Amino acid sequence: MIGIGIVGCGTIAKHRHVPEFSMNSDSRIIGYFNPNKNKSEILAAQYGGKVYTTYEDMLKDKAIDAFCICSPNKYHASDSIAAMNAGKHVLVEKPMAVSMEEGDAMIETASRNNRLLMVAHDMKFEYAIKKAKEIIKSGELGKILSFRTTLAHGGPEHWATEKGINSWFFKKENASDGVLGDLGVHKAHLIAWLIDDFIVEIKAFSAVLDKRNENGNFVDTEDNSICLLRSKSGIIGTLTVSWTNYGEMDKSTVLYCTNGTIEIYCHPDAPLIVTKKSKERICHTFENQNNSGVADAFINSIKNNLSSEVSGEEALRALRVILGCIEASEKNSTVTIKC
Ligand SMILES: NC(=O)c1ccc[n+]([C@@H]2O[C@H](COP(=O)([O-])OP(=O)(O)OC[C@H]3O[C@@H](n4cnc5c(N)ncnc54)[C@H](O)[C@@H]3O)[C@@H](O)[C@H]2O)c1
Structure with a gap:
């Protein structure tokens, strides 16, 4: 035990x-x-x-x-x-x-x-994502050319235990990286894993557009960011994150490949849709997932002396991308990452 x-x-x-x-x-x-x-x-x-x-x-x-x-x-x-x-x-x-x-x-x-x-x-433990990875690995859709990935909800003040605009997520000294550190890092990690490649070049716009403190001033941390990414092998894509999506949560990802397209969480009727170049459309549905799989993976690795299913190295690469997005936005320039 x-x-x-x-x-x-x-x-x-x-x-x-x-x-x-x-x-x-x-x-x-x-x-x-x-x-x-x-x-x-x-x-x-x-x-x-x-x-x-x-x-x-x-x-x-x-x-x-x-x-x-x-x-x-x-x-x-x-x-x-x-x-x-x-x-x-x-x-x-x-x-x-x-x-x-x-x-x-x-x-x-x-x-x-x-x-x-x-x-x-x-995210890599979610059924739809795991299936998408399996399809990519099978090679049936050919080579990934480009992608777009988004994570957008109404902000951490609706989620964290300290509700409201005083949440630590809005204080740079606690959260540091705003919406990119909160949501962007998930997607930076996910996209690198899905495309099995390293992000090496970044351009970005980030801003605080809507979240204000009790004095009516903008909070410390950015609430929106749109980033352009290029991978080592030349795949290009966008990463969009927002704390000001006051509609339904958007966690969509689309991968455009030489033989078709993979859409994850883009349609309410099916979490994963594959459309082949021939226009054949395959909708994948899954059982409800009531367990993130994170604790189980952690315990399994300890118990069986296996390597980490989300290693420090892969998480650090995602953080590097996010820090790159912040730098690119602040300096209004292209940031390159060595890998
Ligand atoms: N994986 C995900 O999908 C996901 C989702 C939400 C949050 N998170 C992450 O989980 C972490 C916590 O987020 P949350 O939403 O639960 O926030 P939260 O504000 O609800 O909870 C944070 C807790 O930490 C406590 N705390 C403050 N200082 C501490 C200290 N020095 N040592 C120990 N505890 C301390 C606070 O009192 C609070 O109870 C964050 O890093 C966040 O990014 C991950």
């Missing part, structure tokens, strides 16, 4: 990781840490486990084999590094860190301590 410690008891912990670790028959939640103890107590009452007053107490607990880090972005690196130095495996929420230096240090710490580091980029 793998003992789990939950760090940060906000929305993602409550709605995803805690229920999913509880459901996994090879893991047991040992306890929770949150600066506001009330949130830990609520989870402990519902799912069992202790409440730690300090992070240091939690690090010392030998019953914990692995940490699940769900704190605000600026704590991800320091919390993960401390956990791995204490001999714990780490599942950390995205973005894995707020700088390349922090990400590098996390990877180095995992390797030095021989610990598993997994980043919670959950």
